[in-house]
Amino acid sequence: xxxxxxxxxxxxxxxxxxxxxxxxxxxxxxxxxxxxxxxxxxxxxxxxxxxxxxxxxxxxxxxxxxxxxxxxxxxxxxxxxxxxxxxxxxxxxxxxxxxxxxxxxxxxxxxxxxxxxxxxxxxxxxxxxxxxxxxxxxxxxxxxxxxxxxxxxxxxxxxxxxxxxxxxxxxxxxxxxxxxxxxxxxxxxxxxxxxxxxxxxxxxxxxxxxxxxxxxxxxxxxxxxxxxxxxxxxxxxxxxxxxxxxxxxxxxxxxxxxxxxxxxxxxxxxxxxxxxxxxxxxxxxxxxxxxxxxxxxxxxxxxxxxxxxxxxxxxx
Amino acid sequence: xxxxxxxxxxxxxxxxxxxxxxxxxxxxxxxxxxxxxxxxxxxxxxxxxxxxxxxxxxxxxxxxxxxxxxxxxxxxxxxxxxxxxxxxxxxxxxxxxxxxxxxxxxxxxxxxxxxxxxxxxxxxxxxxxxxxxxxxxxxxxxxxxxxxxxxxxxxxxxxxxxxxxxxxxxxxxxxxxxxxxxx
Numbered sequence: 116x117x118x119x120x121x122x123x124x125x126x127x128x129x130x131x132x133x134x135x136x137x138x139x140x141x142x143x144x145x146x147x148x149x150x151x152x153x154x155x156x157x158x159x160x161x162x163x164x165x166x167x168x169x170x171x172x173x174x175x176x177x178x179x180x181x182x183x184x185x186x187x188x189x190x191x192x193x194x195x196x197x198x199x200x201x202x203x204x205x206x207x208x209x210x211x212x213x214x215x216x217x218x219x220x221x222x223x224x225x226x227x228x229x230x231x232x233x234x235x236x237x238x239x240x241x242x243x244x245x246x247x248x249x250x251x252x253x254x255x256x257x258x259x260x261x262x263x264x265x266x267x268x269x270x271x272x273x274x275x276x277x278x279x280x281x282x283x284x285x286x287x288x289x290x291x292x293x294x295x296x297x298x299x300x301x302x303x304x305x306x307x308x309x310x311x312x313x314x315x316x317x318x319x320x321x322x323x324x325x326x327x328x329x330x331x332x333x334x335x336x337x338x339x340x341x342x343x344x345x346x347x348x349x350x351x352x353x354x355x356x357x358x359x360x361x362x363x364x365x366x367x368x369x370x371x372x373x374x375x376x377x378x379x380x381x382x383x384x385x386x387x388x389x390x391x392x393x394x395x396x397x398x399x400x401x402x403x404x405x406x407x408x409x410x411x412x413x414x415x416x417x418x419x420x421x422x423x424x425x426x427x428x429x430x431x
Numbered sequence: 432x433x434x435x436x437x438x439x440x441x442x443x444x445x446x447x448x449x450x451x452x453x454x455x456x457x458x459x460x461x462x463x464x465x466x467x468x469x470x471x472x473x474x475x476x477x478x479x480x481x482x483x484x485x486x487x488x489x490x491x492x493x494x495x496x497x498x499x500x501x502x503x504x505x506x507x508x509x510x511x512x513x514x515x516x517x518x519x520x521x522x523x524x525x526x527x528x529x530x531x532x533x534x535x536x537x538x539x540x541x542x543x544x545x546x547x548x549x550x551x552x553x554x555x556x557x558x559x560x561x562x563x564x565x566x567x568x569x570x571x572x573x574x575x576x577x578x579x580x581x582x583x584x585x586x587x588x589x590x591x592x593x594x595x596x597x598x599x600x601x602x603x604x605x606x607x608x609x610x611x612x613x614x
Binding site: 202203236237240255256257258259260261266267268293294296297299300301302 | 464471504523554
């Protein structure tokens with residue numbers, strides 16, 4: 116083997132070491148690959164009518180960051196992940212909470228950022244295309260032609276009105292890109308949260324974000340949030356995860372910073388994330404906090420496939 | 432005449448680059464100015480050139496002067512110069528590609544080979560992110576001897592890992608290559 120081929124191989128060995136052979140990323144990757152093809156838990160008593168005839172506000176948790184939000188006659192879906200795997204190598208633990216074929220109309224599909232577990236091409240293929248696809252800034256160059264009625268990139272605090280409902284992009288604090296390297300030039304673009312307002316109801320979808328008190332307080336000042344969908348995982352290793360994610364205690368604090376009436380935790384239980392000891396690790400932590408703080412009436416933990424209906428009176 | 436053509440081509444490339452990235456200019460750095468992107472382009476693929484009596488290994492660097500992405504949404508320009516995101520290639524595209532090969536053991540009188548290639552990329556699974564095919568034609572000049580090849584290949588792993596097989600139509604020559612495409 117000549118010097119050039121040796122140098123070439125050495126480059127990949129060094130790159131491998133540089134990108135984390137010694138620590139968390141490689142461990143997470145090998146764990147994900149090992150579990151490919153393993154069993155996926157089914158959802159019992161799946162809802163067969165995902166969209167109700169008329170309801171003031173409902174949130175159906177489909178799994179991970181995917182929620183079907185209905186406000187009266189308008190339907191929204193967040194970060195649809197309906198495929199067996201996210202990004203080829205990470206298999207889901209629990210199947211999606213609904214059969215996507217039952218959805219006949221979605222007014223807006225909200226994509227918070229470009230990571231595989233939030234922007235899933237296979238899942239977008241499964242959805243009806245009669246609504247708008249909303250993306251963070253920098254997202255258009257990552258989305259093939261799915262033939263949605265419209266597609267739009269959203270800057271922070273820009274709004275899009277769809278059939279009378281207003282969707283506003285709000286800041287998030289996460290990390291960018293889809294393929295790793297692109298985060299190096301995408302800067303602070305490529306991730307966002309959303310506020311949905313329709314007929315007096317306001318829902319906040321945080322997407323994926325770290326805990327940023329100033330950001331949450333600012334959003335809370337601008338919008339009177341009824342329901343906040345807040346991520347609570349992955350938790351461990353906290354030294355890494357807290358840079359880009361929220362743990363359950365931070366999510367509860369964020370709910371207060373936002374002055375949100377109630378919160379529904381998301382972004383857990385569905386995929387193997389971080390080095391959390393079990394899929395319910397974040398949920399168990401959250402349950403303890405709820406008990407300690409006596410906030411059972413403000414935090415609703417849903418099971419995958421479960422729907423929470425909020426009646427008109429819940430704002431009183 | 433040649434100089435005019437080159438100037439014209441450079442002008443077209445500059446205009447297409449500027450227009451395709453104008454919308455994101457305020458908040459996003461151009462990848463073309465990013466040291467990370469430049470370093471990634473320096474990562475070569477490996478190609479094996481099989482001749483009747485001998486086989487040669489080469490390192491191959493590729494540059495994409497122009498790509499037409501027909502599989503993307505309608506709100507982005509289909510034309511891109513030098514840089515394209517992986518979906519802009521693997522969701523369906525026609526790409527003009529130039530490459531330089533370095534043969535550590537000289538092939539004939541030279542260590543170098545060059546090519547111009549025209550490739551079509553067709554997505555198969557997950558809009559091409561998991562699996563896709565490409566085919567096209569390449570004009571190689573290896574050690575001063577030109578040859579025309581037909582190309583077919585496949586890619587996987589989000590469009591990063593490509594395998595291509597090239598068969599010369601005018602010489603008894605095969606070439607197969609493993610390519611790493613980072614944007």
